[in-house]
Amino acid sequence: MFKRALFIGRFQPFHNGHLYAVRTILQEAEEIIIAVGSAQMSHELDNPFTAGERIEMIRRTLMAEGLDPSRYLIIPIPDAPAHRVWVSQVESQTPKFDVVYTNQPLTRRLLSEAGYLVKGIAPYRREIYEATEIRRRILEGRDWSALVPREVYSFVKEIDGEGRIRDLAKTDTAEASGECPG
Amino acid sequence: MFKRALFIGRFQPFHNGHLYAVRTILQEAEEIIIAVGSAQMSHELDNPFTAGERIEMIRRTLMAEGLDPSRYLIIPIPDAPAHRVWVSQVESQTPKFDVVYTNQPLTRRLLSEAGYLVKGIAPYRREIYEATEIRRRILEGRDWSALVPREVYSFVKEIDGEGRIRDLAKTDTAEASGECPG
Amino acid sequence: MFKRALFIGRFQPFHNGHLYAVRTILQEAEEIIIAVGSAQMSHELDNPFTAGERIEMIRRTLMAEGLDPSRYLIIPIPDAPAHRVWVSQVESQTPKFDVVYTNQPLTRRLLSEAGYLVKGIAPYRREIYEATEIRRRILEGRDWSALVPREVYSFVKEIDGEGRIRDLAKTDTAEASGECPG
Amino acid sequence: MFKRALFIGRFQPFHNGHLYAVRTILQEAEEIIIAVGSAQMSHELDNPFTAGERIEMIRRTLMAEGLDPSRYLIIPIPDAPAHRVWVSQVESQTPKFDVVYTNQPLTRRLLSEAGYLVKGIAPYRREIYEATEIRRRILEGRDWSALVPREVYSFVKEIDGEGRIRDLAKTDTAEASGECPG
């Protein structure tokens, strides 16, 4: 049993696959730090939600699921100016951890080179439980409620997250045509 | 009648469609702030001109057109480190405004979420009056003088802006092949 | 009763006055966001601890005190490049809040200008429960255990925080004499 | 007669000495760029006003004084990450200029080393027309209306600039005692 695991993701948005990973990790570690990566990003097609919004959706979900709140922390982590210093930026913003869970190769590489034990997460129906698929369905106006916890779905509705994602899609097209200010 | 409108663009370069928008906005607002976005960018294929050069071309045009100089301000606005703080960066660099004009969806979204009234601009022959088309013609060596105010055309010639755009096109190709330093 | 309060501090380190404030705020609000300010700072005489270390000491304390973990969040907030954009940086990194507690005039001013309700905290024996006094006692080798929760004291011992503060004091003297690299 | 002069200042706030300098420079140059330095700074005791507020006070003053608006531009210039690159940052944000007016030794040095002609400004009753004296009078609650143009005075009143400066003074004291978050 590990003392504290680091679980890193962007959670744009937090979906059933993420929830499944949290449950799995809590079987192997006493505590979990859920690190909300690229925390400074929002209002982009691939990163629609602010870190605050992502923290809110994770927190509501874990509470509704009845997970013990003394066993998890949710911490925003902004991108570093250079990959090579990202690990020490993570270390400075989080309490100590003794294992990392990720399926992402760059994250795995950086943390391994820094000496951490890095473990993968068994994929849970990855073909549908992934953020890209969710954002695609929102763009196409298809139902996406089955892919995320109930609290995530209602929260995204509450802040008109679907409207935001659709607007951002228009922008990306505008940018490609060179008409994007700011 | 609004007191002061914010009009945001990158103006790479300032063209007839932009000039038409300025005239239109000045029929609905007493003053206009022309915000030169992505001010820190230059010497890129999509952003060839510095903010200073863009301010020069706008200023020369508005003067030649006889617009009342007490009714407009031209202010450079650099990109923010995160979209979510961009609005307050704009607010800190400009005098107060009570309406925003833009056709750009991300800009519209960010300013709307911050509580501003945002209006669109009726497109004025958009198929030709757009910056992308101008840069394309310059790259292909075709005539582009009809798409911009006379002062913009002569200013770009004066600073060899056509040469710069052609050089930058070579760079982008070089970058794609991985041979780009710096 | 407020829904969620924001309580901002640097917590260098978290002391009895801070703990008293948390208890007081939880009598007036359902939830509290404890925002760890100047999160990027550490290893300075006035900011000796990293954000991760500060989160650890707060978390251990609140758990030992038996506070309900579903009622608080601890979130690191780095300084913004400019005061005027700091509020929107806070908003982007935290879930929504409807009241702010602070005795710090700049924080009060910035949040008030942005439209937030800002309340002060009744001082609790401020003459001794303040971070400066604690760091001074550590430097002078005097006892400081009575000024902080037991968990903060043992954690600072555990990471040799006293040694770090004493080293940093030497550095500040070296800097003043112009011999400081880096 | 120069074609275009650069006049650099922080204008915290714009006072009678600055106005006198603008008039003097316009006798020697056809146009003047009024560069609002340290544009990103505000809400500090030495830099209370945002760039936008400073632009507003300068603009109102020059209009009220009847100066020809086709002869001046007001442009915000943020600080550079390093002094050595500051000059090229200024060059990128402003139209071309052929002379610089400043009494500030660092500015003079940087622009001289870059090859610019730099001229001083004959001091105009400097003992009273300086920003520090104005901020001091505001702090002490003494009359300061005679030191600034009428429009600056009324604008600072309008935005409660006096209240802001007094709050910031409290903060600086709090900071010195180590109790400053954020």
Added chain:
Amino acid sequence: MFKRALFIGRFQPFHNGHLYAVRTILQEAEEIIIAVGSAQMSHELDNPFTAGERIEMIRRTLMAEGLDPSRYLIIPIPDAPAHRVWVSQVESQTPKFDVVYTNQPLTRRLLSEAGYLVKGIAPYRREIYEATEIRRRILEGRDWSALVPREVYSFVKEIDGEGRIRDLAKTDTAEASGECPG
């Protein structure tokens, strides 16, 4: 004969074409500054190696080749926040130089606009001696030893650079599918 030449590249990795260029330049200049561009970048598919690793491979090569170490300097240069200020950033980090060698159009343009003499380098079997080809061969598991100096080959092996490049390739695919944290 020039006194000191600036030779700019990213050297990801340093290959036979680069070595040939160094030899050629040293026939025309007494000294050469080898500027390691995009110094902050590493752990990206197009920029796998840190500046320190690139300095190591260049240094080992030039020593093994018997070049006079008093005739070259190797200096890391990070990217600038804006192209327009990049030249003065280079100037601030390097000793003075009187000629620049580059085949890269943007670099050429920026340095020419700043008044430098810029010369091209006669291509030396460019079809194979280029960094992209080397990284491609590593990805495909083909032999790449003939394209780089012996010391570069052994150094990349020593730090498991091939493994890193292969991991980064997986990441870029993951990113494209939106599953990339951090």
Added chain:
Amino acid sequence: MFKRALFIGRFQPFHNGHLYAVRTILQEAEEIIIAVGSAQMSHELDNPFTAGERIEMIRRTLMAEGLDPSRYLIIPIPDAPAHRVWVSQVESQTPKFDVVYTNQPLTRRLLSEAGYLVKGIAPYRREIYEATEIRRRILEGRDWSALVPREVYSFVKEIDGEGRIRDLAKTDTAEASGECPG
């Protein structure tokens, strides 16, 4: 005997004490990395010289002293945005090293916490061989030639470094009075 030592300083300017340290370290290590700290800083009273100028003065000195150029590297290191990530920034910009020499407590602390062996340097007449004393003598117009290697003295004369330091002293006074733009 160590393989490679890291020697960190700001070298504002490089003086006899620094030269003595380099000689001492080269008796204990095969190679030395001379890391020019705070590389982005210049044109400040405490940091008058650019990294490029500092590299030039060190290089000229070590060559004139006849030190073997294959045994030293001179590398500029900018300050990091946070102390806690400074070590990994150093690691990313330099070849590997197995010992660090410094008398500076913060540097010692940061590198020790990261696991490096850190050694002090026996002071060599520290009362006079220190950068602060040199800058003070320049300001007061007293002779300072005996405190630095001959090449440093002539280089500083060559670039009018004395004039720059005197100008910067005027600026610092101006700043204190609140009249400093930019």
